[in-house]
Amino acid sequence: MPLTAVPELSASWPPGRGLTAPRNARHQVRKALFGWGLGEHAEDAELILSELVANAISHGTGLVETRISYSSGLLRMEVHDDGPGRPVLREAAADDTSGRGLTVDYGLLDLHGGIFGVEDDADGDGKTVYVSVCLAGGQ
Numbered sequence: 292m293p294l295t296a297v298p299e300l301s302a303s304w305p306p307g308r309g310l311t312a313p314r315n316a317r318h319q320v321r322k323a324l325f326g327w328g329l330g331e332h333a334e335d336a337e338l339i340l341s342e343l344v345a346n347a348i349s350h351g352t353g354l355v356e357t358r359i360s361y362s363s364g365l366l367r368m369e370v371h372d373d374g375p376g377r378p379v380l381r382e383a384a385a386d387d388t389s390g391r392g393l394t395v396d397y398g399l400l401d402l403h404g405g406i407f408g409v410e411d412d413a414d415g416d417g418k419t420v421y422v423s424v425c426l427a428g429g430q
Contacts, residue, residue: 300327301360308355312348313341316357320368323359329366332426336366339422343370346420350376353417367423375416377409 302323306312317337324333340357347355351372358369405424412418 299360299362301358303356303358306344306355306357308348312355313345316344316370317341319357320359324366327361329361329426332366332424336368336424339424340368340370343368343420343422346370347372347374350374361426364426365423366426367421369419369421371417371419373412373415373417377418 300323302319304315304319306315306319317340320336320340321330321333324330324336336359340359344355344357347370351374353373356371358367358371360367405422407422408420410419410421
C-alpha cells in the first residue's frame, strides 16, 4: 500500500510575557481556526490555549512560544517555556482568584476527547505543554 501525505495546517507565534499574552493567544488561535475552516471550534480552543499561556506566563520562565496544528481531525495546541516547573492540577477554593485553568482544560478534554501532556526539552529545563483535541467531522 503506498504512503500518502496528510497535509498539516500549522501556525506559531510568541504571545509575549505580559498580561496581554492570553488575549493575544485567543486572537491568534481564533484567526487560524477560522482561516482553516474550523471556526466552530474556536471558542473551546481559545479557552484551552489561553489557560496554557496564562500558566506559562505565571509559572514558567523565558520566552513563551505557542504553536497550533491541525491534521486528520486532531487539533494540537502547544505552549513552550524555559522553566523547570510542570503543570499541577489542584483544587481551587471558592474564594481563590486563580487555579482553575487546568480543571477547565481537563473538563473540555473529557467533553470532546483528547489528551493533555508535557514534553521535556532535551537540552535544558524547559518544556512544551500540549493539548490535543479530537474535532468532530475532521478533514
